[in-house]
Amino acid sequence: MGSKKYPHADYQKEPISRREFIKQGVAVAAMSAAAGYLMLAPENYPLSLRDVTGLRSQPKEKPFQLPDFRVPKEAGVFDIGIGRNGSVGVKLRKALDAIGGITRYIKPGDVVLIKPNVAFDRPPMLGATTNPEIIEELIRLLLVEGRAREVRVADNPIESPVDCFAKSGIRLATERAGGKVYLPDSNAFEILYTPGATLIEQWPFFKRPFQNVNKVIGVAPVKDHNLCYASMGIKNWYGLLGGRRNQFHQNIHEIVSDLSIMIKPTLTILDGTRILMKNGPTGGDPSDVKPADVIMAGVDPVAMDAWAFENLLERKEKLPEYLYKAEQKGSGKIDFRGRIKEVV
Amino acid sequence: MSLSRPITLQEKTRKFLRLTQVRVFSQVVFFGLFLFSVWATWTSRLEGYPVSRLLEMDPLVAVSTALSTGYIYRYLGWALGIIVLTFLFGRVFCNWICPFGTLHQFVNYLFNIQPNSKRIEQNRYHPAQYFKYAILVVFLIMAALGALQIGLLDPIVMMYRGFATFVSSAWNMLISAITPLFVRVGIEASWSDTLKFSPGAAHRIFVGSFWIGLWFLLFVALNLWKPRFFCRFVCPLGAFLGVLSRYSLFRINRDVTKCTDCNLCLTRCEGAADPQSMVRKSECFSCMNCIDDCPEDALQFTMIGLDRKQVVEAPDISRRRLVFAGITGLLAFPLLRNNGTATDENFSPHMIRPPGSVAEPEFLKKCIKCDQCINVCPTNVLQPATLKEGGFETLWTPVMNFNIGHCQLNCTLCSEVCPTGAIRKITVAEKLGKGEYTHKGPIVLGTAFINTTRCLPWANQIPCVVCEEVCPVSPKAIQTIDEEVKDVFGKMVVLNKPFIVPDLCIGCGICQHECPVQDDPAVYVTAIGESRSRSRRLLLHFRSSTSK
Amino acid sequence: MNQDRVFNAKRRKLLRKHIPLSENVVTVGLFGILIGVGLWVFAQRHHYDPKERTLSPEQLLQSSHPEKLYTPPLKPWVEPGMDIKPATADLGIFPEAILDQDWQVASRLKQFNPDNLFEKIDGEAEKFIRQGFKALYYIVLKSKDDGSELSIELFDQGSATGSIGIFSDHWSDDKEIQQNGPVTFFKTSNGAIGRKGRYFFRIAGDRESEKIRKKSEQVAGAFSQLKEPEENVSEEFQILSQGLEIPSSLITFQSKNVFQFDFLKDFWFGQFNSNDPARAFVHRAGSPEEAKKLLEEILNEQSFDYEKVEETEWGVILQHNYLKNYFVISQQGSFIFGIENLADKNQIQPIMEKFARGFQHGQ
Incomplete structure (x- = not known):
């Protein structure tokens, strides 16, 4: 009967030993304590994962600052040089020689970044982008005479970067002369901190090409621009920013004057070989472009822009507001009289 | 048996030089070329590579577009090569060339852990294999009526589309998700950018990618249930080649006198073509595995000495099913077309086609949804259509989404890679109406409009006009009404209120893309005014002297 | 069977015994063809026309068509509301x-x-x-x-x-x-x-x-x-030209050493007639007190050459000791004014009355 009622009556159980019990108990307690520490320890304790306000887990942006790329001024050296007549290379050399020659600005072993304006995928003749011949001649000059270690060319265009660099002829020019093109991608931007800037104190900046760079040269075309009247040397730095640039137009003059303090370039070169007189900054028709015969090089972008506005774009009305603002922010002096040396 | 005899080098070499070996090599070559063409379908890599040639030599593409349009576009004549190959050797395409077939086979090779006994059962002919012929009939009848839908299931198209809009972006996304992990532990991670399919692009997103990816992965995953499910049951291209292969000169031939009915030939039969009995010519992929697997040397791929009794030549589809498939095809056409989006009666404002596209009814006769145009587009503006733009018929066809990108002025790459001429090959001069095309004017994709209730100068007293700045035509198609206003904070501001000059607008959409009111842009392009269709024009005549 | 296996571990095993020589030959041929296909694809690299992908300068110039659009002028701000008053x-x-x-x-x-x-x-x-x-x-x-x-x-x-x-x-x-x-x-x-x-x-x-x-x-x-x-406003000039109706070509300004006195500065003179040395003069001092002081000083200095003839309500009349012409001077507010080198004593009163009218307008 019994065996029928309890079929496993003869079953022998295997109890865990005291030793095992204690071991398991200690392990469980240790794990609970560790978990408890991580979860409950105050935020400033080491290894604490606690986040009372929810702010600890927010992504942190670590802004960086750009160094000053200018070289010290020297007595008797003009601020701005203008080269006229001859091929692009000759003009460029004349302009640079007027301000002390390239070797005054570039030392052997420098890593130089050139920032052309490659904003649109247009053929060079439409004047919407920097003349590739200048880029080619400049890179050669930097590598051969300036004995720079490396020359980089970077821009963040409005249209597809690959196509803009290809169609504007800048990529070919750069590669032929021995430079290297840096294209922007989504990982290439970091937040730049610009002390004193009113609107872009912290803004995503195309940082990758700036690694180890110690000289920066902006090479900008001279273009008409509806909203801020003209896009020249200062406005060119727009192309190093990322993020929502389309908000800039809500206060464009302030932005452009901010750009003038965002970066302090070694040199600014204005490409006055093709002037986009109207329909800027995109252009699109050869009739918008006026051929000219000027290349400017200098260390005061404010004065250069003022001169180019009056003499290349031939605007006699008042200067763009951003130049006055830039002057206020200390990026240069508008009054260019007596600071220009022209080599014809 | 001379098992103990040492094997000489010559024997080794001869043993290596088997058809199955060169078949694997062929699959590697063509899969490699496919990957290369996906990689090279990008503005900086395109050069002159024939990146769409696999699509252009797809006989189903050639035959169905010939049915729908009456003509053979550009390189589609290359399909003759595959057709001749099939007439000679049967469905060799399926197991020697087709990259989707290679992918299926590779998945099975990697993950099929069944023992031989189970595999023999897996690889027996299944009566449901008729289904692909039914699909083929439905698609061909629809194509003849003017609705080309083969792209939904054509394996080459599926590969291109899946890789362009799903695999490549999945790869990029995973890389950029993993990169920060490397950075965090201090490893330089700039290498990750060189791996991208689209170098120099700021971003690549694809609106319909979820369903395209799911559709693609579904058929890959089904291999775990039935090996080569897609190839055996679904593939309309396989069905088409199956029909052709009944006339093929070569086939697998079984020497019945040698055969011991061991069924080992089924262990790796890719097509489930019954080599152990009467071989089904239309199912056989000519993979040659059964020859390797026959211990009695009873199987041969041959033209001479064929046994007439040992073959099933025609595809296994009954007349009743054929009729039903035909009826399905006939009914599917009105089913797709009734909404009127394909014609000009009820077209969607969002149905903006890439430059060079032919008029919409013609477009739908030609577009196979391979999404090559979408892959090559440098600004990411081309997106696979969802159901929103034109219903099911236009699913995954290219449309322009100007919130994502804009049509770059000097770019015609989409028209270069289109295999079927849905986007006709154009030059930049033709696109912009320059040079010898001056009298025709530029190709117009649509027309921009201003939503004055969201535009900052119009609605909010805030200066802006990014749209005017970026407008690429000369003179600009966006002009402004300039007004001085004292704003709500008492400051005098000059507002440049933009308006569109439709006579000059080419619908490139850069204004919409750059508008700071980003989610629902204050300047937006709709399809009206397209130059590809007379009935979608907007203006009676152009007021400008730069007549179009 | 190990169900937990992820990958297929089975090795391909060749069961057939005989491989015909024809198969070897065909295989080699196929290898060759496939390599050829690969090479052909890579050879296609430059198989395109770069001119189709961009615009040539000739094409751009051929269709260049400058078109000038009408741009409406800036609309100025007008303050809304009843009393309309522009900014x-x-x-x-x-x-x-x-x-x-x-x-x-x-x-x-x-x-x-x-x-x-x-x-x-x-x-x-x-x-x-x-x-x-x-x-x-x-x-x-x-x-x-x-x-x-x-x-x-x-x-x-x-x-x-x-x-x-x-x-x-x-x-x-x-x-x-x-x-x-x-x-x-x-x-x-x-x-x-x-x-x-x-x-x-x-x-x-x-x-x-x-x-x-x-x-x-x-x-x-x-x-x-x-x-x-300020520097261009000259009430003195107005008084001379309007009050005294002296043509502007005869109005002059002397900034220092007036009447050869180094303490007199900034006087306006108006000659009545180009061949008559008689001149009206006017000067505006910093304040009425200053003007008064200046007047006394002038009278004091002039007393060496002149003799006081008369002192009327509209001024002091002096006569030159030798030339016998008249010097008239008066002061009103900050203004000092008068006539010099006048020959006819009868002209003094009408001129001085005109002066007075000029001040009524001027102030």
């Missing part, structure tokens, strides 16, 4: 008093300089420029009541001389000259023409109505508030 920024140099409930600004203030003056008054421009033209400010007022318009041209002629010159060009004998404070003007059938200091103005309505004439007169009066740069 001060819009009026520029014009005094606000030219506006009232009825009349409001109907145009943006326009400004012209010598380079583009011809755009506004082609043909006349030369005349103005010859007279020292600096700038033209132009504005249109509109009546809320009947919609009549008044256009106002305000010319900055650089100096009073210029504005007087251009004013006399416009004036003819039959027009009565009116004086309203510093403003001199005459009415026309549809407006007014006048001058104040260096400014010359023309006010013209679009119809000949009493309303227009009244408004023109009011506007002319309002110009008395016109601000002038």
